[in-house]
Amino acid sequence: MCPSRGSDGKLVFKIVYWGASLSGKTTAVKWMFEKEGMAKGKMQSIVDPTGRTLFFDRMTAGVGGVSLQVYTVAGQKRHKFQRKTILNGVDAVIFVWDAQEDQTEENLWSLDELIGHLSGALGKKIPFLVQLNKVDLPNLISKTKVEEYLKEKGLGTIVNPHGIEMSTQIYDTIAIQGKNIKRSFQQVARDAVLKYYLSLKKP
Ligand SMILES: Nc1nc2c(ncn2[C@@H]2O[C@H](COP(=O)(O)OP(=O)(O)O)[C@@H](O)[C@H]2O)c(=O)[nH]1
């Protein structure tokens, strides 16, 4: 919620990808760094022997005069403690919702856990958006239904950096093809940076 300074003196904003196991977090981040060339340095992944995220993936993007440090959490339920740690000092959150209808419960479990950690700050102090991922597959949940769930959980609206209340943005994404991946990331990153600079101007 308050960016730190890197060794190069640049402000570092922390952006966390949150969501259920296998929802597509690592794929989304890999896309940006491998295909869009946004990486500054290497992607770091702490995985188990089967290649599943054990702790996090982490990488840094340089955009303009700031650094964006991007993390994905380990989605499996048993990694609860690791996930909580990743939220320390978070400046923005992207929730990756697996759009396959039969994954609804997993998504809601993950969302509830996130809300439990950040409670009222999410979408208010901390920019937040949803990537409705895997929309290339059959048997999908409708966007309207996702909006209803978000509303139910108090996340139907967010407060934008200018202090204006608006609907929480939900982007249809296909992480394996990069659809809307960079655009939604840029949106939330821009909000985090803007929020910080606007807060400096307040007396
Ligand atoms: N069809 C489809 N598969 C996806 C998409 N995004 C991710 N996947 C696949 O879903 C699986 C889990 O993705 P991963 O990024 O490891 O999930 P994570 O656990 O959230 O990091 C992998 O096999 C991906 O290739 C998508 O948009 N469409």
Ligand SMILES: [Mg+2]
């Ligand atoms: Mg992963």
